[in-house]
Amino acid sequence: MAAVLDNTIETNNFALNADSLCRRLSESASVSDVTLQMRRGEVLGLLGLNGAGKTTTLRMLSGVLVPDSGSVSINGFSMHDQPLQARAQLGYLPDQPPVYDDLRVHEYLTLAGKIRGLRSNRLSLQQSLVTEQCMLGDVNQKRIGTLSKGYKQRVGLAQAMIHQPALLLLDEPSNGLDPQQLDSMRTLIATIAQTSAVILSTHLLSEAQAICNRVAIIHEGKLVTDQASDGENLEHIFQGAIR
Amino acid sequence: MIATIAGLESRRLFRSAHTWVMAALLAALFGFLFLKQLESFxxxxxxLAAQDHPIGLTGFMxxxxxxxLALAFTLVAPLFAMRSFSDEYRQQTFALWQSSPVSASSLVLxxxxxxxxxxTLLILLCAGMLLIMKAxxxxxxxxxxxxxxxxxxxxxxCTACGVYFSTLTQHSLIAIVASIALLLFSWLLGSANFASLPIQFIRELSIPNHLRGFFQxxxxxxxxxxxxxxxxxxxGLSIIKIDSMRHTGQ
Structure with missing residues (x-):
């Protein structure tokens, strides 16, 4: 358990090291040979058309789905050999935020912290921090079921980052956010990226261009591009990759 | 970890209106049955006192x-357990557990x-009615x-049975019908009179056969x-099912 609680950064480790991930879900949907390495400070935009394999890739990286072949390690912990330790190093926000409608926001965040091994003072500290960062102070005492989609998305984001993970996986994080919230989300992701590696999947090229310092494009289950996003026209890169 | 999950489950149960409705109906059933049997006694x-082996109030009740009431709890336990995993699947909250450092065994337990x-609180309530007579x-x-x-x-x-069927489907209704059907079958085995040897063995799976002694x-x-x-x-079957979901993706 001590190892699970230990979020110490080993500087020589990649925050994420995914090697040749393959997963076949059906005749039409599969992901093959996805290799990704990330260090803290990087924000990777995972781009692709609908059904390209973005969500399947994120599910494999988060440990929700076991790949048919290939390996994933998070902050040096193998997802196959040390799954609990590996999952303690990551935060995951699926496309549908995994929130309980009948819990209040603060209760849900307490739960999210506890299941990631946070206790007493550190739990209170982190809970206050993410509540402030995700601007949830006004709704902290409200039941999640009464909140708007944008607030639920922020609660989902808060649960994913409450334990300061080495790797943060965000599946379409801008879903349901208004322009002002979108702007706050971008600022927040930039803040998180100072201490974590962040992967966000999106189909909005403008969003990737605004937030990410690296982009990877998945097309028909294959990683076709993985390069730094240096202000070059992303539309041009994207069209070239999926042609 | 197990305590955290258990606390969450209990808290969510007691926040649900259907839990209170079921508890109220059960309490009414306890009260009615208690008074009726007390009157009979x-x-x-x-x-009863004139018999060779006189039966007292406790033995009678x-x-x-x-x-x-064991049959009532056989039906009610799956009702309490039906949402444990089915709701998580349907509301897509299960990803929280799958991406967290929580083992399948901790989650199920x-x-x-x-x-x-x-x-257990309900069981203590119905036993408590009898205990009040001690005064x-x-x-x-x-x-x-x-x-x-x-x-x-x-x-x-019965709770474990309900939890298991809940791991199999996102439809609570299917989970409850399947678990109650299996448990009632086990109750019926106790009253069946089979002659052949293999069926005799099956009678060992009857819940009332194993329960009778406790009440005597x-x-x-x-x-x-x-x-x-x-x-x-x-x-165990529930843990296997939850673990296998990472492989099957369902």
């Missing part, structure tokens, strides 16, 4: 009041304990404890083992 008291703790008459405490233990073991098995004050190791093994089997 008072009318039969002199005849254990068989006529607590034993029928936590949910089971949370639901069982809530049901007025002598109560056979060991017999009452034996009957309460039987109720708890039976409820634990006979605690047998084989009966305790039956309930513990059945509970363990359903929880």
């Amino acid at each position: 008072l009318s039969l008291q002199s005849a 254990s068989v006529r009041y607590l034993e029928p 936590g949910k089971f304990i949370g639901i069982f703790a809530a049901l 007025f008459v002598d109560i056979d405490l060991p017999l009452l404890l034996s009957a309460t233990l039987g109720l708890m073991l039976c409820t634990a098995t 004050g006979y605690i047998q190791t084989r009966d305790i083992a039956f309930f513990l093994l059945a509970t363990g089997l359903f929880l």
Whole structure:
């Protein structure tokens, strides 16, 4: 358990090291040979058309789905050999935020912290921090079921980052956010990226261009591009990759 | 970790309106059955005392009041357990557990304990009604404890069965129908009269056959083992199912 609680950064480790991930879900949907390495400070935009394999890739990286072949390690912990330790190093926000409608926001965040091994003072500290960062102070005492989609998305984001993970996986994080919230989300992701590696999947090229310092494009289950996003026209890169 | 999950499950159960509706209906059933059987005891008291082996209030109420409640708990336990995993699948909250450092065994045990703790309160309520009589008459405490233990073991098995069927589907209704059908089949096995040898063995799977002794004050190791093994089997199957979901993706 001590190892699970230990979020110490080993500087020589990649925050994420995914090697040749393959997963076949059906005749039409599969992901093959996805290799990704990330260090803290990087924000990777995972781009692709609908059904390209973005969500399947994120599910494999988060440990929700076991790949048919290939390996994933998070902050040096193998997802196959040390799954609990590996999952303690990551935060995951699926496309549908995994929130309980009948819990209040603060209760849900307490739960999210506890299941990631946070206790007493550190739990209170982190809970206050993410509540402030995700601007949830006004709704902290409200039941999640009464909140708007944008607030639920922020609660989902808060649960994913409450334990300061080495790797943060965000599946379409801008879903349901208004322009002002979108702007706050971008600022927040930039803040998180100072201490974590962040992967966000999106189909909005403008969003990737605004937030990410690296982009990877998945097309028909294959990683076709993985390069730094240096202000070059992303539309041009994207069209070239999926042609 | 298990305590955190159990606490969450209990808290969510008690926040649900349907839990309170079921608890209220059960309490009404306890009260009605208790008064009816108490009235029967008072009318039969002199005849019961004249027998070679006189039956006291506790012995009478254990068989006529607590034993029928075992069937009520057999039906109610899956109702409490039906949402444990089905709701997580349907509301897509299960990803929280799958991406967290929580093992399948901790998750299943936590949910089971949370639901069982809530049901235990109801069991103590119905046994407590009998205990209240201690203020007025002598109560056979060991017999009452034996009957309460039987109720708890039976409820634990039925809860585990409900949890298992809940892991199989996102539809709570299917989970509850399947678990109640299986448990009622086990109850019916107890009253069936089969002659052939293999079927005799199947009768060993009958819940009432293993429960009867507890209400008569006979605690047998084989009966305790039956309930513990059945509970363990359903929880084990639930853990296997939850673990396998990472592989099947469903």
